[in-house]
Structure formats: C-alpha cells, structure tokens
Amino acid sequence: MIRRKIILITGANGEVGHGLIQKLGERDDRLPIVVLDIKQLDSALRPFVSRVVVGDILDTKLLETLSTEYEIDTIFHLAALLSTSSEFNPENAHRVNVQGTVNLLKMAIDQGEARGRPVKFLYASSIAAYGMPNLAVKQQAGAVTEEQYLEPITMYGCNKLYCEHLGRYYARHYRQLSAQRAVGVDFRCVRFPGLISAVTVPTGGTSDYAPEMLHAAAQGKPYAAFVREDTTIPFMVMPDAIKALLMLADAPRERLSRLVYNVTSFSRSAGELADMVRAAFPGAQITFQPSDARQSIVDSWPSAVDDSAARRDWGWMPDFDAERAFNDYLIPTIVERYRSPA
Numbered sequence: 001m002i003r004r005k006i007i008l009i010t011g012a013n014g015e016v017g018h019g020l021i022q023k024l025g026e027r028d029d030r031l032p033i034v035v036l037d038i039k040q041l042d043s044a045l046r047p048f049v050s051r052v053v054v055g056d057i058l059d060t061k062l063l064e065t066l067s068t069e070y071e072i073d074t075i076f077h078l079a080a081l082l083s084t085s086s087e088f089n090p091e092n093a094h095r096v097n098v099q100g101t102v103n104l105l106k107m108a109i110d111q112g113e114a115r116g117r118p119v120k121f122l123y124a125s126s127i128a129a130y131g132m133p134n135l136a137v138k139q140q141a142g143a144v145t146e147e148q149y150l151e152p153i154t155m156y157g158c159n160k161l162y163c164e165h166l167g168r169y170y171a172r173h174y175r176q177l178s179a180q181r182a183v184g185v186d187f188r189c190v191r192f193p194g195l196i197s198a199v200t201v202p203t204g205g206t207s208d209y210a211p212e213m214l215h216a217a218a219q220g221k222p223y224a225a226f227v228r229e230d231t232t233i234p235f236m237v238m239p240d241a242i243k244a245l246l247m248l249a250d251a252p253r254e255r256l257s258r259l260v261y262n263v264t265s266f267s268r269s270a271g272e273l274a275d276m277v278r279a280a281f282p283g284a285q286i287t288f289q290p291s292d293a294r295q296s297i298v299d300s301w302p303s304a305v306d307d308s309a310a311r312r313d314w315g316w317m318p319d320f321d322a323e324r325a326f327n328d329y330l331i332p333t334i335v336e337r338y339r340s341p342a
C-alpha cells in the first residue's frame with residue numbers, strides 16, 4: 001500500500017496553529033496537512049487541511065493508526081498546556097507536555113525507520129525554559145543565550161526544557177545506540193518569546209497581558225494587567241513566529257549547529273506596551289494589578305534573549321520591530337477584527 005506523504009500538525013487549533021496553517025496553506029509546494037487537536041478545528045482553517053483528527057496526543061493507539069495510514073514527512077508539534085494553565089494541574093501538564101511529546105517523538109522514530117529517512121520534527125519551546133534567580137540578575141543579565149539560566153520555576157518551563165533534552169536524546173543518542181535502527185529524528189526547536197496575535201485571543205499563557213490589553217482596548221473594554229508596569233520580557237508577533245518555524249523547517253540540516261534556537265523580536269515593559277496601546281486607542285483604560293503567582297513567573301523570564309545563533313545559521317531576522325508590529329500588523333488587523341467579528 002502506498003501511503004500518502006503528509007505534514008502533521010498537533011495543537012493545530014491553537015494560536016500558533018492558526019497562523020501556521022494559514023501560511024502553509026498559501027504555499028504551492030507543500031504536502032497535504034493532517035491536523036490533530038483535542039478540540040475541533042476552527043472552520044475557517046478547514047479549507048487548508050486534508051484531514052482533521054480530533055483526538056489526544058496521549059492516545060498512543062490513535063498515533064499508531066495515523067502512523068500506519070500516512071508517511072509523515074514533517075511534524076509541527078504545537079500541542080501543549082501553557083504556563084498559567086499548567087500551574088493549576090501540574091501533573092496533568094506533565095502528562096500532556098512531556099508524555100505527549102515522547103509519544104510523538106517515538107512516532108517520528110518509527111516513521112523514520114519505516115521510510116529510511118528521519119522525520120523532521122519542529123518543536124515549539126518557550127522562554128519559560130529559563131529561570132532568572134531574582135530581579136537584580138534579570139536586570140543585569142541582558143540578552144541571555146540558549147545555555148544560560150536554565151532553572152525554570154514552572155511545571156510548563158520544566159516540561160519545555162526537558163522536551164528540548166528529549167529531542168536531543170532521540171536525535172543523537174538513540175541513533176548512535178541502536179545500530180540496526182539507525183535513523184533517529186531530525187529534531188529542530190524554536191524557543192519562542194511571548195507571542196502576540198491580532199487574530200486570536202490567548203488563554204492560559206503568562207505573557208497574555210500584552211495581547212489582552214490590546215484586544216480589550218480595541219473592544220473599548222477596561223483591562224487590568226496582572227503584572228507590574230516595569231515587567232519586561234521579549235515578544236514577537238505571530239507572523240514572525242510562523243516565519244521562524246518555517247525558516248527553521250526549511251533550513252538545510254548541515255547549516256544547523258544546534259538543535260535549540262532562541263528567536264526574538266522586541267523587548268518592552270508592560271508600561272511601554274500600554275503606552276503604545278493608548279496611542280492607538282486613546283480611550284484605552286489600562287491599569288496594573290499584579291497577581292503574585294503570575295508576576296513571579298514573568299519575573300523569572302529574561303528581559304531579552306540572544307538569537308544570534310538563529311541569525312547566523314539560518315538567516316533568522318524578524319520582519320516586525322515593536323513599532324512595525326503595532327502600526328503595520330496589530331492595530332490595523334485588530335481594528336478590522338472587531339469591526340467585523342469572525
């Protein structure tokens with residue numbers, strides 16, 4: 001039986017999935033897309049995909065069936081429980097974020113063996129993998145490299161960092177140890193900063209205050225940010241996040257000097273972001289009411305990350321700095337979104 005070659009996207013109905021499916025859908029050269037998410041796919045995305053599978057990445061029987069049915073060329077593994085959600089039920093987060101990733105890596109290994117060529121495995125990690133010991137160190141550290149300050153304080157951050165290591169294990173160690181099963185997986189990981197989308201409203205993340213203040217202002221609603229005004233972390237708008245995933249997926253393997261890459265666009269404090277929102281929406285009512293739990297999480301994330309390895313190895317360069325992000329993408333798209341709600 002000839003199996004159809006596909007791209008598999010997990011967590012496809014999430015914020016990143018929305019952007020990725022739309023962008024991939026525009027490409028003529030792409031393979032058919034099969035999506036797997038525990039939730040039904042947004043109907044607006046349906047035209048871009050060949051098949052929608054509503055199911056759980058913890059369901060190994062389901063993964064085996066998909067593996068038998070298709071030749072999986074590339075996996076974009078986006079399914080996860082995000083940082084704030086994970087703190088409500090850390091053990092469940094561990095199951096989804098870690099065991100779910102192991103299941104998909106194993107699926108990729110089996111697929112690679114069957115076709116004699118490694119599957120490309122794109123993994124979305126996060127700045128939550130970092131853990132700055134205190135605010136003074138955070139302020140002095142500047143842009144941190146992929147190897148610095150890796151002591152995450154959240155379950156989500158621990159999960160993300162460990163899955164980066166698992167990717168390394170399955171890519172290298174597994175390949176070396178099992179001589180007759182010598183394919184491994186072509187693991188590639190982007191460590192994202194906080195992401196801001198103009199078309200979807202986030203849930204469950206701890207960088208959500210930035211998109212939330214913007215979406216609230218566009219709807220004329222007051223918003224109380226759950227962090228202090230001076231809180232600073234790196235951000236990126238969704239089109240740049242998708243650009244990074246696709247650039248890394250397309251990069252020739254021999255150009256990649258590492259498996260995990262930081263990417264970033266701009267660092268701004270919550271107060272500076274609020275000023276930019278007020279400039280676009282003069283009536284915006286934004287206040288700051290820090291929540292101890294969420295504030296401590298954001299304080300443990302670096303204020304900037306060093307993405308020079310991505311720039312050097314695969315030519316990474318964001319299209320949007322803060323000003324362009326607001327003026328050319330966020331504000332016009334959000335105004336349009338709330339003028340004619342989807």
Ligand SMILES: NC(=O)c1ccc[n+]([C@@H]2O[C@H](COP(=O)([O-])OP(=O)(O)OC[C@H]3O[C@@H](n4cnc5c(N)ncnc54)[C@H](O)[C@@H]3O)[C@@H](O)[C@H]2O)c1
Nearest residue numbers: 011013014015016037038056057078079080124126192195
């Ligand atoms: N949004 C950000 O700011 C951000 C920042 C850094 C990294 N990331 C990473 O990028 C990836 C995508 O993030 P997002 O913002 O789209 O998240 P999201 O919460 O919007 O989407 C996650 C998707 O995963 C699905 N999902 C959850 N558990 C599942 C399971 N057991 N089986 C199948 N599907 C399941 C959800 O239904 C959801 O559609 C995640 O891995 C996340 O950790 C996101």
